[in-house]
Amino acid sequence: xxxxFVVGGLxxxxxxxxxxxxxxxxxAVYFVTPSELTASPVAGKAYRLGGLVTPGSLKxxxxxxxLTFTMSDGRATVPVRHKGAAPDLxxxxxxxxxxxxxxxxxxxxxSLIMAKHSEEYKAPHDTQEAQSKKLIQTLEAPAR
Amino acid sequence: xxxxLGTGALLVALALCLYGAVMAGLGARxxxxxxxxxxxxxxxxxFVLVTTCILLLVYAFLTFDFSVRYVAxxxxxxxxxxxxxxxxxxxxxxxxxxxxxxxxLYTLVVVLRHRTSARELYPWVLxxxxxxxxxxxxxxxxxxxxxxxxMPIPADGRGLNPLxxxxxxxxxxxxxxxxxxxxxxxxxxxxxxxxTGRIGDxxxxxxxxxxxxxxxxxxxxxxxxxxxxxxxxxWGGYWAWDPVENAAFMPWLTGTAxxxxxxxxxxxxxLRLWNLALVVLTFSLTLFGxxxxxxxxxxxxxxxxxxxxxxxxxxxLALVVLTSLALIAWRWDALGAQxxxxxxxxxxSAFLLNNVLLVAAAFTVFFGTVFPLLSEAVRGxxxxxxxxxxxxVNVPLFLSLIFLMGVGPLIAWRRASxxxxxxxFLWPVLIGVVAALVFRLLGxxxxxxxxxxxxxxxxxxxxxxxxxxxxRARRAMGERTLPALGGLLLRHNRRYGGFIVHLAVxxxxxxxxxxxxxxxxxxxxxxxxxxxxLAGYRVRFDGLRETPESNHGKVTGFFTVVAGRGxxxxxxxAKKFYPQEQSPIAYVDYRLGFIDDLYLVLGDFARDGSHxxxxxxxxxxxxxxxxxxxxxxxxxxxxxxxxxxxAT
Numbered sequence: 001x002x003x004x005f006v007v008g009g010l011x012x013x014x015x016x017x018x019x020x021x022x023x024x025x026x027x028a029v030y031f032v033t034p035s036e037l038t039a040s041p042v043a044g045k046a047y048r049l050g051g052l053v054t055p056g057s058l059k060x061x062x063x064x065x066x067l068t069f070t071m072s073d074g075r076a077t078v079p080v081r082h083k084g085a086a087p088d089l090x091x092x093x094x095x096x097x098x099x100x101x102x103x104x105x106x107x108x109x110x111s112l113i114m115a116k117h118s119e120e121y122k123a124p125h126d127t128q129e130a131q132s133k134k135l136i137q138t139l140e141a142p143a144r
Numbered sequence: 145x146x147x148x149l150g151t152g153a154l155l156v157a158l159a160l161c162l163y164g165a166v167m168a169g170l171g172a173r174x175x176x177x178x179x180x181x182x183x184x185x186x187x188x189x190x191f192v193l194v195t196t197c198i199l200l201l202v203y204a205f206l207t208f209d210f211s212v213r214y215v216a217x218x219x220x221x222x223x224x225x226x227x228x229x230x231x232x233x234x235x236x237x238x239x240x241x242x243x244x245x246x247x248x249l250y251t252l253v254v255v256l257r258h259r260t261s262a263r264e265l266y267p268w269v270l271x272x273x274x275x276x277x278x279x280x281x282x283x284x285x286x287x288x289x290x291x292x293x294x295m296p297i298p299a300d301g302r303g304l305n306p307l308x309x310x311x312x313x314x315x316x317x318x319x320x321x322x323x324x325x326x327x328x329x330x331x332x333x334x335x336x337x338x339x340t341g342r343i344g345d346x347x348x349x350x351x352x353x354x355x356x357x358x359x360x361x362x363x364x365x366x367x368x369x370x371x372x373x374x375x376x377x378x379w380g381g382y383w384a385w386d387p388v389e390n391a392a393f394m395p396w397l398t399g400t401a402x403x404x405x406x407x408x409x410x411x412x413x414x415l416r417l418w419n420l421a422l423v424v425l426t427f428s429l430t431l432f433g434x435x436x437x438x439x440x441x442x443x444x445x446x447x448x449x450x451x452x453x454x455x456x457x458x459x460x461l462a463l464v465v466l467t468s469l470a471l472i473a474w475r476w477d478a479l480g481a482q483x484x485x486x487x488x489x490x491x492x493s494a495f496l497l498n499n500v501l502l503v504a505a506a507f508t509v510f511f512g513t514v515f516p517l518l519s520e521a522v523r524g525x526x527x528x529x530x531x532x533x534x535x536x537v538n539v540p541l542f543l544s545l546i547f548l549m550g551v552g553p554l555i556a557w558r559r560a561s562x563x564x565x566x567x568x569f570l571w572p573v574l575i576g577v578v579a580a581l582v583f584r585l586l587g588x589x590x591x592x593x594x595x596x597x598x599x600x601x602x603x604x605x606x607x608x609x610x611x612x613x614x615x616r617a618r619r620a621m622g623e624r625t626l627p628a629l630g631g632l633l634l635r636h637n638r639r640y641g642g643f644i645v646h647l648a649v650x651x652x653x654x655x656x657x658x659x660x661x662x663x664x665x666x667x668x669x670x671x672x673x674x675x676x677x678l679a680g681y682r683v684r685f686d687g688l689r690e691t692p693e694s695n696h697g698k699v700t701g702f703f704t705v706v707a708g709r710g711x712x713x714x715x716x717x718a719k720k721f722y723p724q725e726q727s728p729i730a731y732v733d734y735r736l737g738f739i740d741d742l743y744l745v746l747g748d749f750a751r752d753g754s755h756x757x758x759x760x761x762x763x764x765x766x767x768x769x770x771x772x773x774x775x776x777x778x779x780x781x782x783x784x785x786x787x788x789x790x791a792t
Contacts, residue, residue, distance in 0.1 A: 004488055009500070016504050019537045020511060027532035030525065031516075048528065062669040062748060062757055084667045085747030085757045088719075089727045 029099060035076040041102040049078060049108060050097040058092050060085070071096065071108075082110040146204045147212055150197050150291035154284055157193035160186040161278035165271045172267035172340075180267045184255055187274060191248040194281075198245050201232050201290065210301055213294035214238060220301040220724070222695025223309075230313045231304045236438055236453065237290035239317060243434075244280040246325040251277065254329060262350055268336030269329075276328055279460050287452045303695065303724040312372035320365025320392060324430040326358025327399060331427035334420050338471040343416060343478055348406045353784050355406070359399050360780040366392055367652075367773040378730040378745045380665065380761040382769065385534040390513045391433030394506045398426040401502035404552075408495050411557070412483040417472070418499070420479070424468040429506070431461045436513070487559035494552040501541050501548070508537045543595055546653060549646050550603035553639070554610060571609055576602030593661040600650045600657075607643050633782060641783025648779055652772035658765025665761040667747065672754055679762040681708035681742050683715070688753035697721040698731070701746045701756050710735045710742065717746040717758070740764045 029046045037049055051071035058069040067082040069092075080098055090096055090113055098110040164186030171179030203209075205228040210216040218231045218238070233242040251273045258266050284290055330351040337347040369389065370382035383389060402422040408415050439454025472479070485492055512529050519527040554568040580598035588594050611629070614636075618628035633640045668676050670685035677683075686702040700718040705711055713735060719728040734743040740762050747757035 002485065005485060005493075008488070012500060012504070016508070019540065020508060023508075023512075023533040023537045024515070024529055027529050027536065028527045029530055030527050060748065062750075062755060065667055065669065065757070085759070088730055091727065 033076075034071055034073045034078045037078055037102065037108070038076040043102050043104045046099070046101060047108075048097055048099045049080075050095070051078070053090070053092050053094055053096050055092045071098065079107040080110050081107050082113060087113055145211075146200055146209055147291045147293045150200045150212075151285065151289070153193045153197050153200070154281055154291065157190045157197075158278060158281040158285060160190050160193070161274045161281060164190070165274040165278060168267045168271035168274065172264075172271070180270070183267070183270055183274070184259065187248075187251050187255055187270060190274070190277060191252045194241075194245050194248045194277075197291075198232070198241055201238065201241060202229060205229065205231055208301070210299075211293055211297045213292045214290050216294045216298050216301040218301070218304050220303040220695065223301075223304055224694055227304055227309050227313075230308070233317050234304055234308050234313070237284070237288045239321070240280060240284050240288055241290050242317065243321050243325060244277060244284060246321055247273065247277045247280065247328060250325060250329055254332075258350070262333075262346075264340050264342055265333060265336040265347060265350075268339050269332040272332035272335045273328060276332075279456075283453065283456050287456045303722065306696070306720060306722045306725060306729045307376060310372060310376050312368055312376065316365060316368040316372050319361050319368055323358050323360070323362025323365050324392075324395070324433070326354065326361055327395065327423070327427050327430055329354040329358070330402075330423050334423045335468065335471065338420065338468075338475050341475060341478065343420070343475055345410055345413070348409055348419065352406065355399070355403055356780060356784055359396070359403055360776070362392065362396050362399060363776055364773060366396060367769065367776075371770060374766065375732060375734065378732045380663075380743050380745070380759075380763055382659075382766065385509075385512070385531045387513050388437045390509050390534075391436045394509050394513075395426050395429040395433060397502050397506035397509070398422055398429060401499045401506075402426055404495050404502075405499050408492055412492060414483040414485075414492065415496075417479040420468075420472060422499075422503075424465070424472075425503075428461060428465055428468075431457060431464065435461060489555070489560045489565070491552060491555045491557045491560075494548055494555055498545060498548045498552060501545050505538055505541045505545075508541070509534065512537070539592060542653075543592075543599060546596070546599045546603060546650070549649065550599070550606040553643065553646075554606050568606065568609060572602045572605035575605040588661075590661045593657050596653060596657040600653055603646065603650055607647065610643070611640075634785070637782050637785045641779050641781070641785070644779030644782060645776055646779075648772045648775035650772075651775055652769050655765050655768030655770075655772060658768065659763055662764040663761065663766075665759065667757065667759045669748075669755055669757045675706060676758070676760065677707070678760050679708075679740070681760075681762060682706045683742075683744070683758075683760060685756055685758070686714075688749060688756065693720070695722065699728075699746075699749065701749065701758070703733075703744055703758065705735070705742065708742075709737060709740075715742070715744045717744040719746055719749075736767050738765075738767055741766050 027046075029048050031048045031050065034049065034051045037047065049071060051073045054070040054072045054077060058067075060067050062085075065084050067084065067086055068080065070077045070079050072078070080100075082098070082100075097114045098108065099112040099114070100108055100110040103109050164183040167179045167186070168183035171177065171181075171183065201212075201214075204212045204215045205219055206225075208215070208219070208221060214235070214237050218234050219228055223231065231238070233239045251270070254269060254273060258269065262269065330347075333347040333351045333354075337343045366389075369392070373384070374380070374382040402419065405415050405419055405422060409419055435454060435457035439457065483492075485496070487493070512533050516526050516528045519525060550572060551569075556564045576598045579601040580594055583594045583597055588597075611632070614632050615625060615628045618632060619625060623631065664679050666676070666678050670676055672685055672687055675682050675684045682705070684704045684706050686704055689700050689702070691698050691700065698718050698720050700716045703715045703717070705713045705715065715733040715735065717733040718731040720731055721728050730745055732743060732745050734741050741764075743761040743763055745759040745761075747759055749756035
């Protein structure tokens with residue numbers, strides 16, 4: 001091998017490593033439950049929040065396209081706001097995962113809602129935390 | 145009856161597969177043709193048996209035989225005829241059946257084509273193919289038993305996943321699986337080459353068409369998958385860097401690298417080790433993809449199953465990788481390169497760089513896909529990287545690849561002289577640079593779009609330069625322009641087939657660029673009779689209608705285009721309500737165009753039809769992606785035509 005090719009290969013490798021590192025740090029999304037989020041919310045950080053849509057909390061305003069609801073894991077409750085109609089599988093008492101940011105005004109601003117069949121998410125009880133974890137895992141970002 | 149018949153056939157097929165795999169190997173070692181012929185008969189019998197299984201399954205679906213659990217969970221009395229056939233591969237168990245059947249089909253073709261032409265390698269190829277089939281048959285009988293009985297027999301089935309009630313479901317899985325399974329053939333030849341020690345170029349030249357075919361079907365599968373996502377899922381996109389998509393994209397990337405690197409081996413006797421590694425990697429990635437999507441490790445839209453299957457696939461994957469590595473280590477001394485790289489500015493290094501970039505892209509996709517698992521295992525917190533990561537990392541790689549697509553086919557072998565560079569690239573580079581400036585002046589903001597379009601024109605120009613020059617040379621010999629061009633394409637079908645495939649990639653690239661850079665969308669609630677406007681299209685909401693369908697209810701919204709292209713057209717996006725599902729499924733409507741698509745999704749609505757929320761998108765140049773698929777088909781057809789003699 002000529003030194004030129006070795007140097008070239010190293011340059012490519014370094015560039016690739018840098019791109020991956022930069023890509024990960026800039027687009028990391030943290031998976032959290034409502035309790036984890038309320039314990040240490042960081043405004044502006046990208047989160048994927050998984051939990052149950054609290055029954056009775058859902059409000060939809062077709063004129064302004066404001067969708068508000070709260071998400072809970074049995075211990076903590078997080079208010080969520082979204083602009084736009086809810087996706088098909090979304091509903092009260094069902095599991096959902098929302099992606100977005102925590103705002104300094106004390107609510108979660110969702111940019112993307114992913115909903116899930118409720119049969120795969122049971123009502124919160126003792127093991128609720130483990131279950132929201134599981135729920136999040138079953139919900140890798142689908143269509144956006 | 146059917147569960148017992150099917151299971152029986154599968155077990156016999158499994159036994160025959162194992163027998164054939166062993167006999168073919170023994171026959172090769174001891175030089176006994178009778179053994180190999182016996183293995184051949186076993187392979188034929190396996191084909192017949194697996195075909196019978198798939199036909200039994202089709203029959204069970206058509207006759208609503210709910211004693212088969214798979215039928216009961218994937219269809220019901222209301223499922224239309226057409227979708228009862230596609231339901232055969234609508235879920236995990238059936239898709240494994242389809243996969244195995246294609247493998248047996250490929251094995252049959254290998255037997256027919258290569259039993260005399262590839263003497264030394266053939267018995268081992270047969271042995272490897274039968275072993276792979278045996279694995280899938282094992283999965284079908286143990287991990288995901290497709291013919292399991294339902295107890296008690298239900299009166300009606302659960303029904304097919306409504307998202308799969310689409311015409312894309314007949315072509316998408318078939319094309320994708322033909323691609324996945326197709327890579328088994330070059331893999332089997334590579335293993336046979338390693339075992340026999342005939343690691344020269346024979347296995348490469350023999351499998352050239354196989355690789356092209358597998359690559360083509362995989363490409364087609366990906367494109368049809370994009371089309372399905374675009375017109376069924378209702379989010380207006382065709383690619384989401386979803387783990388399932390990535391699972392199919394990774395072998396495509398390494399397969400593309402393989403397709404190019406074999407040319408270097410054929411021509412310059414280099415990269416022997418690299419080629420073997422690439423084909424093993426590609427085959428392993430097809431298995432890894434199935435593991436990812438079917439084990440529930442990283443679930444997503446497509447990953448509708450979880451179970452024992454993960455362990456099976458991971459074990460087989462480990463077996464494949466370790467065996468291949470051991471064989472490569474065994475033949476290490478013979479694998480040294482014979483040719484050497486002479487210069488950085490040469491066709492060899494352009495191809496080499498193309499390979500490095502493609503494998504790098506495959507690695508980044510792999511890394512991003514398994515990142516949540518890694519971070520969970522290492523740091524205990526689940527962190528994912530979404531589409532922004534994949535785009536950010538891959539865009540520079542893909543732009544470089546497009547550039548190399550222009551350089552590679554024209555630059556000289558060994559060492560390109562300044563004269564060679566000037567002769568081939570002066571005009572294309574000028575055209576690319578001028579195009580970039582013009583796009584900037586025209587007000588194209590996105591640097592990505594400017595670069596991609598300029599590079600596309602550069603590559604297009606290199607293809608034109610080559611064609612014009614070759615046609616001129618023929619005309620100088622007295623031929624007319626058109627016959628000269630036609631003769632050129634047919635006589636050098638491999639080269640020009642490749643060029644047309646490159647052209648297809650450019651067309652797809654333009655579609656992706658256009659849709660990423662210029663698509664617009666809005667969401668709004670309209671009262672009956674009210675209008676909304678987006679990018680020159682004005683749409684009026686005319687009300688709702690509720691209709692019963694064979695297996696679901698449907699609420700359709702009527703939207704009339706009152707200004708813009710297609711004025712007067714009525715778009716009918718709907719929501720379908722399936723009794724077996726708790727939530728409605730959106731049914732999008734669209735008008736496709738060369739420049740842009742109008743795309744409507746019915747969001748929320750008032751039951752009385754007084755108002756409805758609509759998601760409206762104007763997606764630019766998406767059609768180019770589908771057109772690219774057609775061009776790709778033409779190019780591939782030309783490339784796999786039997787080669788003509790070079791002498792004129």
